[in-house]
Ligand code: FEO
Ligand code: CA
């Protein structure tokens with residue numbers, strides 16, 4: 360059927376009648392310029408296609424499965440507890456961000472970085488004994504967060520995990536990390552130059568030099584339970600999936616907050632720019648701009664660019680990026696002894712980045728989570744998940760237009776690109792990713808306790824949606840996937856040939872109180888009924 364812009368209400372009525380011959384969702388055809396192609400190739404390692412994606416959108420459902428459009432299928436490639444390498448390391452809990460790193464340019468063999476965000480005591484460390492965890496429980500809690508590097512390959516037409524891999528390894532809450540940047544060795548981090556472990560790893564991004572950035576989000580509970588220094592967490596970490604000798608590091612110049620993700624672009628003058636969300640209510644959108652310039656020939660040495668630069672936060676009213684510097688903070692704090700005591704150096708500023716940003720007039724927004732750059736025109740998309748403090752129940756996606764299209768600009772304009780709610784069919788947009796035709800794919804994060812009730816009834820389970828950013832269906836959401844019960848879909852990422860989409864299914868059956876009666880039994884691996892967070896490979900993409 361020929362594609363026509365679909366009025367959302369008509370669309371839902373259509374679904375309600377059970378009609379299957381829906382218009383396929385295609386978009387963005389033939390509009391990508393040569394310039395966009397080049398940008399897309401360097402930043403996303405994808406080449407735009409002449410034809411867009413096609414699928415028959417699904418209807419919302421509360422089925423306890425990962426439901427996909429007709430003709431698409433998923434394979435579970437790694438679940439909590441799976442052995443991932445020869446050494447016997449195991450896959451952590453609550454997988455989130457995924458990023459595929461091809462081996463020899465293959466879209467069918469590579470390393471997959473996977474974040475592990477948090478544990479559930481019911482399935483991992485067990486309940487506290489009194490008000491404390493034992494050392495063994497804490498070790499489990501720390502081991503099952505961080506990241507997994509797994510080796511995945513298509514064998515006999517099926518994606519498989521290489522359990523004997525020599526390349527696969529874990530980075531956990533027990534792995535030693537180096538600090539870089541202004542806070543390294545400073546009193547603001549208790550003088551530390553290296554710290555123990557990474558945890559609360561939510562989303563992330565890829566650097567131009569092919570390493571992974573992973574973001575420490577809600578670190579507070581784990582660091583408190585484990586008796587670790589709070590100032591050592593809430594950073595962006597960098598890991599080279601291919602090289603265990605690359606010292607894993609935390610870049611303090613990028614600020615410390617509840618980091619959702621890190622998305623890298625290049626300023627017109629060659630400086631590296633990293634856009635970041637801070638996932639809490641009334642928090643700011645940030646970008647870091649390096650002092651030095653990117654030199655491709657320097658390869659992984661470019662990592663040094665993340666050690667020195669300017670951290671900015673967005674002032675939406677003035678449409679300006681505010682530089683979060685110690686000089687500006689102290690000028691603003693003049694006469695306030697408490698603030699002058701709190702902020703003495705740039706280390707104090709990066710450690711307390713949110714407080715500094717708010718002090719300097721940056722705008723508190725509605726849970727800025729993922730931030731991604733369009734391969735089409737380099738505009739910047741921000742998922743504002745929701746904020747019940749001001750009645751933004753279903754969230755929205757904001758789009759920033761940097762002045763002159765330059766990621767290094769200090770001014771920008773913005774629009775609300777899409778809003779959650781009945782009219783759009785989605786609520787609580789969280790992680791974002793683009794395909795090479797500039798379709799924005801978003802997964803939703805309605806909290807498990809609210810799913811299928813009250814204001815969230817019509818959305819049913821959490822889902823995944825494709826939203827064209829150009830063409831007649833610009834801003835219209837087409838549902839591509841529905842999650843198992845009480846699960847959140849997270850961390851979507853494509854292979855370079857876009858024939859496979861990796862996706863995390865996080866916390867299925869999260870509201871379970873009694874292990875004998877789980878609220879979800881997905882994905883039924885290893886013959887058990889225990890719900891297991893898992894990463895899947897989705898195939899069947901047609902162009
Ligand atoms: Fe971990 Fe903001 O989701
Ligand atoms: Ca998230």
Ligand code: CA
Nearest residue numbers: 728744789804
């Ligand atoms: Ca979330």
